[in-house]
Amino acid sequence: MDTPLVLKILYSLISLAVITIWGLSLGGIVRKIYARVQGRIGPPFWQPFIDIIKTYGKRTAVTHGIMFFLGPVFRIAGGIGTYLFIPAILGSTIFSNFSVSGDVLLVMYFIFFGQLGMALGAGESGHPYSAIGVARGLAQMTAFEVPFALSIIAIVIQYHTLNITTIVLAQQGSILNWTLFTNPLATIAALIALLGMNMHNPFSVVLAPQEIPIGPPTEFHGSYLALMQTNRGIFNAAKLVLYMNLFFGGATNIFALIIKTFSIYMISVVVGVSFPRFRTDQSIKFFLFVPTLIALLAIIILVL
Amino acid sequence: MVNPIMIFILFLGTAFLFALFDKIHRKFSFAILQLVLLINTFIAGQWLYKFVFTSQTPVMIFTAGFKPPFSINLRMGLEEAFILFAVNFVGLLSALYLSKSFKHSKVYPLVLYLMMIMGVNGIVMTRDLFNLFVFLEISSISTYALIALKENEQRLASGFKYMIASGLASVFFLLGTIFIYHITGTLNIDQIITHKSFVITSLGFLSVFTLMMSLIIELKPFPANGWALDVYQTTTSGVVSIIAVANSAGVFYAFYKLLPLIPHNQLLFIAGIGIVSFLFSNLIAIKQTDSRRLLGYSSIAQIGLLITVTALTRYLHVKSSTSLFIISSIFLSNFIAKAGLFWIAGIIKKTHIKEWAILRFKPGLLIIFGVFIFALVGIPPFPNFWAKWDLIRFLALSKLHIWIILILLGSLLEAFYLFRWFGSIVRSEQNEEQLLQPAYKTVPIIIFFLLLIIISIGIPIHIYQFDILPLLPIVGLLILSIFDFLPSKLKAIISMIIIAGYTLYIYPVLSGVSLVFAFIFLAGSFIQLIATMSRKGTDKGFFPLLVGMILSMGSLLVARSSLEFFFAWELMTITAYMLVLRGRKAEKPALLFILFSLAGAYLLLSGLSYAHVINFSLVGLGTIPISAHMLPITAFILIVVAFLIKVGAVGFHIWLPGSYAEAEDDTTSFMSSILSKTGIFGMLILLLFLLKMNMHHSALFTSMLGWIGIFTVFFGSLMAIFQEDVKYLLAYSSMGQLGYIVLCMAAMSHLGWVSGLYLAVNHLFFKAMILLAVAGVISRVGTRNMYEMGGLIKKMPYSFISVLIGIIALSGVPPLSGFGAKWLIYTALLEKGWYFRAGLSFFASAIAFLYLFRLIHTIFLGQPKPQHQNVKEASPFFLIPQFLFIFAIMAISMFPNLIIKPLSTFINPYFASTIQWQGNTLYSSLGYWNGNLVMYVTMGVFMLLLIWLIISIGRVQKVKQFNIVFAAERPFKPTTTHFAHNFYAHYKRALGTFVRPVTTGFWNGVGEWISSAAGSIRQIYSGNGQTYVLYILLYFIVLYFIMGGK
Amino acid sequence: MITVFIIILGIIMILAAIIAVMSKNLLTAIISSGVISLLASIIYLILSAPDVAMTEAAIGSGLTTIVFLYALSRIKKINKEIDDD
Amino acid sequence: MRYTLILGFILFMIGLWAMLTRKNLFKIVIGFSIIDTGVHLIIVTIGYLSGKTAPILDKLVTPANAVQKVVDPIPSALVLTAIVIGLAVTALMLSYVVRLYKRRKSLSIEDYRELKW
Known part of the structure; x- marks a missing residue:
């Protein structure tokens, strides 16, 4: 791990670029799939790139204040940071990122960084819909955090470590070594939690376009929005990489990474396409009930 | 030495000549009266001095040149001298107090007054049973006459009720006397006592029973005491103070004198009589609104306690010097305080306790009133405190558990109504009224006040050999009281100097973990004192109390024995109570605070008494070898509950939100960020004992403690999110954060304790910051309801920054110091194998986000209120400490080693370390964390993106907050556009069941039950004199059979 | 012989006591209670306590009764004042 | 002299009964004085030892044989004092009764019970 700092930064930038492109493409692909399911042709999968370039290009910009201005920065810094603390590909120097900074606990808590910053920015925008969106988002987050945390605890019990790289190493050798197979209950609970994290249906009330037009980001536009859209790609991908590492044996090369993250993403997409939307209190109750019980069961089995 | 007979000669001689003196002038006869009492006080005082300071042995004075039984003899010993001194002195002062009444009365009240005091003198000294009867009658008859x-x-x-009741009692006394005489052939008390074996015969028992019972009836036991209460309620202040203290003292001493007659196995019944009286009088007093009757109940209760204690110490064969100390301390507390309070009642001249509120405008009198109340309750350093300490210790040693419970329960009831009264006076809204404070009425009160103070300071120094160290809090309080006339800013500086000096003074004693707590208690206070400079004017009373509180927390650290620890603990409690009470609407919360704190203190007291170690303190811990069974399970549980109450653990938390919220805003910051940690400090000592003792089941205990901790976290956080009042929100948040610390400490591992202490320090930083910022905001906007604020970021950017840093640090989001706490906690819990607790704390920490966002959003973000148009940034005095704390947080965020390394070193002596360092990376057995690098990465990414945004966005146009996209329309007005009220309605729909006020309901139920019990029990006092006579009779008969009479 | 005498005295005293307690007329009651004391002093004589007997007769019976009667007269006087008003 | 002892107790009981049941303040005081008489009787009886004479020195009773011959003088002395005290208390009670009557014009104890609880 004695890579010189400059080189380390360079590697991280490369890693970041790859994940950004992949994350954004994933978004495009999903939109395509949605369209197809709904019987439309849909936009091309590179549509997100076009959107971002377009929004960056917008010259008019207003600000409601300093936190409003910093909100998107927080948001994307959170996304990038999260990704940078995860070792993306096992054994790869380029894709090991800054994972020496901390273990899975760091990643779990760094996820909040962007959300908090975003919430603050949205708060200063002064739009009631933003506040409502944040209230919903945070509330829902507390709920899906529970099964997620519990399944991570289950993993820690299983592997006796919080170190992501070690967890991935432990899953090497055979597909049957994956947490998915060695600890299916924890995986299921975590995947249900992922539905909430991704805020697809049925847990999309935070951004619910029909009720509170796009929720927290309502007031953001131009470069602010572009930053957020970029983040959406990176952050999504970062979460998927984390899941891949924890539950699906990690990746030893870029192709494994792409295939695995795509597959994991598809789960929430499929669920999202086929379900209507929950109200916040319903989703809270749901998360605290089904997946939490599953995760608890996973822990109990491991402890026994 | 003056022969005590002189006392009688003086009384009688002058009494008969009074008619003559009065012919000259009333002033002359009054002067003679005063002179007689003064000389008698002096005589008694001289004897007292001899007994205390020289090896004078008790003397017997024989009259008529014969030895008993052929003559009456008197005894002058330590006890006699003590009581006589007190009685004659109070007689002297009360005479002064009554001077105006005496001036306008006929001459005979003066004579009666002298006779009454003489009667008491006789009761105390005589050793002859019949003579005792005569003196009892003399004092009673003069009392009857004086009542009118x-x-x-x-x-x-x-008075009439009093006469028939007391007349009946004296008839019984006479009967008892004659039967005893018939059996033993003597009236000399000492001879009777030497032949006391006659008591075993049924006639012997009956006679002793009759004799003792009549004395007990005169001591007004529940329920045969309705008549006495009426007298207390109606009689004029000067006289009632004499009845309540001097007469009772005499009768009590007669009881004390004759108690050896009671066979050993019957002593518990006598104690039972006392405790019933103590408990029920205190219980009924809860319903009482008439001030004098309330004092009457309290007097009766105290006498009941005295009976109990006397009987119990004799039962236990407690060393006579100790039992004498306990009894005389309780006696003196009641004696001085009750006389003083009755005297104050005569100045106030109001019956209803609420009307006493006019005291508020007489600070001097109010302080004296408060001191008397504290003395009754047994707050240190007043005599009752020491008596309580020794008493409970002996009871615990002798395993008289039920008595401990009953005594402490009764004390708590008494504390309840006395503090309720005190609180209602301090916080009432009554208007000022003219209050006459004539010197002749004020002087006695002040003299007794000073006497109380002198005794209270004398006891710790002379009897407990306290040096100056544990008394420093009181010294600090007094110093600041002297400077109380100075402006606040100056006093804050003086306070800071005192605290700095104190820190330097105790620094050599500190080491290891006590350094951490010293940092929290003293350095934390020092910095927060800056904020108090924002107080306007002189703001009297605040700084003395604050310094007293801070120094008593320091005292906790350097206490060398259980007693010093408990002393500091109680001092801290009472000063904190007074600080809470300063809040404008703090009457109820402060009462709840002191009740729970006292309950905790009593638990601590009994726990410490059950402990087989007298060194329950961090310093003391190092000086003794710890062995198994030093802390029995009972002691452990009692002490741990005491500390759990202090930290506001779930189930005991109901005192917490109210008192944090309603205290003054800067006080809240002290309480939440500093004071609450004292519970943690205590728990740390306890756990150290546990650790070294190898106690049975200790794993089970700590596991339970862990669950209590995590549930405190969970419920505290959950309740916080539904609060509209910002201070309630933060109060619940504190509860939650302290729950984490309890959880960590309970883990009993190196990492657990490191994380607990880390969190304790971190909590000091961020909670003080947030609370001071909020205090600044409240001081500007004048409301605590968050939905009435909004958009203040532009008006108060600095406050916003510190709240922002505070909530990031609290929530545990990297890269700030809060994440360090989270990392340590989870690693500790997972290492320990506490998986479910870890899971629940993840949930709780996510919930914390909800209230934190609500906090910052509804105050600083969103739409500003039009009425806050011209709000300015908070005072720099609030901001300076906040920024010091920000600096501290930033420092430990960048360089976590700054704090974790020393903490780890401090814990090393107790647990083997499980963490190691490699450069800046911290390795646990499970994971690793490099706070330094995280900070750099985050800052790097953040700066890069910020620059990118600035470049890409170009010129931005600032728009007004209200300029928002709103379906192409403008919303109605900013006020309604600020989404703030009932912010988490959906959350309540989902999880509202968890925050139903079950605990509050439970405690309310307890309160209501007690109150209604009091309401129905007091119905026995029908007001009919005949009923009271009947009670006396029934009391007699029932007790006769209970005590095994045949 | 003395025993019988004492018993007779006792019965009279008890009757007087009952009258003193039950009588509607306060004057009768007061006189009856005086009689009790008076008879008691006779008993004291029999019990070889002549000094007590004298005191009881003078104070217990005489003086006490006078005090009672005085009190009664005061009350009557107060009543009269009311009637006069 | 058992009979006087019993008589004393009966008087005591009657007095007590009066104090407990009579509503009239006067009657209560009378009850109290009856109790007093009863108690005095008891005391004197206890001091009396059958067949002995009064504790007065005369021809039959010399200082030498006094202890065998006379009744115990102490109870008598006690009773003397008690009688005087009893008178004082009774008188004081009566003065209270009169003063109460002056204010309330009632002799019933039922009328004086505002003070309670």
């Missing part, structure tokens, strides 16, 4: 000194109908009615 300024006659009115109620006084007459109560």
Whole structure:
């Protein structure tokens, strides 16, 4: 791990670029799939790139204040940071990122960084819909955090470590070594939690376009929005990489990474396409009930 | 030495000549009266001095040149001298107090007054049973007559009831006397006592029973005491203070004198009589609104306690010097305080306790009133405190558990109504009224006040050999009281100097973990004192109390014995109570605070008494070898509950939100960020004992403690999110954060304790910051309801920054210091194998986000209120400490080693370390964390993106907050556009069931039950004199059979 | 012989006591209670306590009764004052 | 002299009964004085030892044989004192009764019970 700092930064930038492109493409692909399911042709999968370039290009910009201005920065810094603390590909120097900074606990808590910053920015925008969106988002987050945390605890019990790289190493050798197979209950609970994290249906009330037009980001536009859209790609991908590492044996090369993250993403997409939307209190109750019980069961089995 | 007979000669001689003196002038006869009492006080005082300071042995004075039984003899010993001194002194002062009444009365009240005091003198000294009867009658008859000194109908009615009740009692006394004489052939008390074996015969028992019972009836036991209450309620202040203290003292001493007659196995019944009286009088007093009757109940209760204690110490064969100390301390507390309070009642001249609120405008009198109340309750350093300490210790040693419970329960009830009264006076809204404070009435009160203070300071120094160290809090309080006239800013500086000096003074004693707590208690206070400079004017009373509180927390650290620890603990409690009470609407919360704190203190007291170690303190811990069974399970549980109450653990938390919220805003910051940690400090000592003792089941205990901790976290956080009042929100948040610390400490591992202490320090930083920022905001906007604020970021950017840093640090989001706490906690919990607790704390920490966002959003973000148009940034005095704390947080965020390394070193002596360092990376057995690098990465990414945004966005146009996209329309007005009220309605729909006020309901239920019990029990006092006579009779008969009479 | 005498005295005293307690007329009651004391002093004589007997006769019976009667007269006087008003 | 002892107790009981049941303040005081008489009787009886004479020195009773011959003088002395004290208390009670009557014009104890609880 004695890579010189400059080189380390360079590697991280490369890693970041790859994940950004992949994350954004994933978004495009999903939109395509949605369209197809709904019987439309849909936009091309590179549509997100076009959107971002377009929004960056917008010259008019207003600000409601300093936190409003910093909100998107927080948001994307959170996304990038999260990704940078995860070792993306096992054994790869380029894709090991800054994972020496901390273990899975760091990643779990760094996820909040962007959300908090975003919430603050949205708060200063002064739009009631933003506040409502944040209230919903945070509330829902507390709920899906529970099964997620519990399944991570289950993993820690299983592997006796919080170190992501070690967890991935432990899953090497055979597909049957994956947490998915060695600890299916924890995986299921975590995947249900992922539905909430991704805020697809049925847990999309935070951004619910029909009720509170796009929720927290309502007031953001131009470069602010572009930053957020970029983040959406990176952050999504970062979460998927984390899941891949924890539950699906990690990746030893870029192709494994792409295939695995795509597959994991598809789960929430499929669920999202086929379900209507929950109200916040319903989703809270749901998360605290089904997946939490599953995760608890996973822990109990491991402890026994 | 003056022969005590002189006392009688003086009394009688002058009494008969009074008619003559009065012919000259009333002033002359009054002067003679004073002179007689003064000389007698002096005589008694001289004897007392001899007994205390020289090896004078008790003397017997024989009259008529014969030895008993052929003559009456008197005894002058330590006890006699003590009581006589007190009685004659109070007689002297009360005479002064009554001077105006005496001036306008006929001459005979003066004579009666002298006779009454002489009667008491006789009761105390005589060793002859029949002579005792005569003196009892003399003092009673003069009392009967004096009750009608300024006659009115109620006084007459109560006097009549008193006469028939007390007359009946004395008839019984006479009967008992004659039967004893018949059996033993002597009236000499000492001879009777030497032949006391006759008691085993049934006639012997009956006679002793009759004799003792009549004395007990005169001591007004529940329920045969309705008549006495009426007298207390109606009689004029000067007289009632004499009845309540001097007469009772005499009768009590007669009881004390004759108690050896009671066979050993019957002593517990006598104690039972006392405790019933103590408990029920205190219980009924809860319903009482008439001030004098309330004092009457309290007097009766105290006498009941005295009976109990006397009987119990004799039962236990407690060393006579110790039992004498306990009894005389309780006696003196009641004696001085009750006389003083009755005197104050005569100045106030209001019956209803609420009307006493006018005291508020007489600070001097109010302080004296408060001191008397504290003395009754047994707050240190007043005598009752020491008595309580020794008493409970002996009871615990002798395993008289039930008595401990009953005594402490009764004390708590008494504390309840006394503090309720005190609180209602301090916080009432009554208007000022003219209050006459004539010197002749004020001087006695002040003299007794000073006497109390002198005794209170004398006891710790002379009897417990306290050096100056544990008394420093009081010294600090007094110093600041002297400077109380100075402006606040100056006083804050003086306070800071005192605290700095104190820190330097105790620094050599500190080491290891006590350094951490010293940092929290003293350095934390020092910095927060800056904020108090924002107080306007002189703001009297605040700084003395604050310094007292801070120094008593320091005292906790350097206490060398259980007693010093408990002393500091109680001092801290009472000063904190007074600080809470300063809040404008703090009457109820402060009462709840002191009740729970006292309950905790009593648990601590009994726990410490059950412990087989007298060194329950961090310093003391190092000086003794710890062995198994030093802390029995009972002691452990009692002490741990005491500390759990202090930290506001779930189930005991109901005192917490109210008192944090309603205290003054800067006080809240002290309480939440500093004071609450004292519970943690205590728990740390306890756990250290546990650790070294190898106690049975200790794993089970710590596991339970862990669950209590995590549930405190969970419920505290959950309740916080539903609060509209910002201070309630933060109060619940504190509860939650302290729950984490408890959880960590309970883990009993190196990492657990490191994380607990880390969190304790971190909590000091961020909670003080947030609370001070909020205090600044409240000081500007004048409301605590968050939905009435909004958009303040532009008006108060600095406050916003510190709240922002505070909530990031609290929530545990990297890269700030809060994440360090989270990392340590989870690693510790997972290492320990506490998986479910870890899971629940993840949930709780996510919930914390909800209230934190609500906090910052509804205050600083969103739409500003039009009425806050011209709000300015908070005072720099609030901001300076906040920024110091920000600096501290930033420092430990960048360089976590700054704090974790020393903490780890401090814990090393107790647990083997499980963490190691490699450069800046911290390795646990499970994971690793490099706070330094995280900070750099985050800052790097953040700066890069910020620059990118600035470049890409170009010129931005600032728009007004209200300029928002709103379906192409403008919303109605900013006020309604600020989404703030009932912010988490959906959350309540989902999880509202968890925050139903179950605990509050439970405690309310307890309160209501007690109150209604009091309401129905007091119905026995029908007001009919005949009923009271019947009670006396029934009391007699029932007890006769209970005590095994045949 | 003395025993019988004492018993007779006792019965009279008890009757007087009952009258004193039950009588509607306060004057009768007061006189009856005086009689009790008076008879008691006779008993004291029999019990070889002549000094007590004298005191009881003078104070217990005489003086006490006078005090009672005085009190009664005061009350009557107060009543009269009311009637006069 | 058992009979006087019993008589004393009966008087005591009657007095007590009066104090407990009579509503009239006067009657209560009378009850109290009856109790007093009863108690005095008891005391004197206890001091009396059958067949002995009064504790007065005369021809039959010399200082030498006094202890065998006379009744115990102490109870008598006690009773003397008690009688005087009893008178004082009774008188004081009566003065209270009169003063109460002056204010309330009632002799019933039922009328003096505003003070309670």
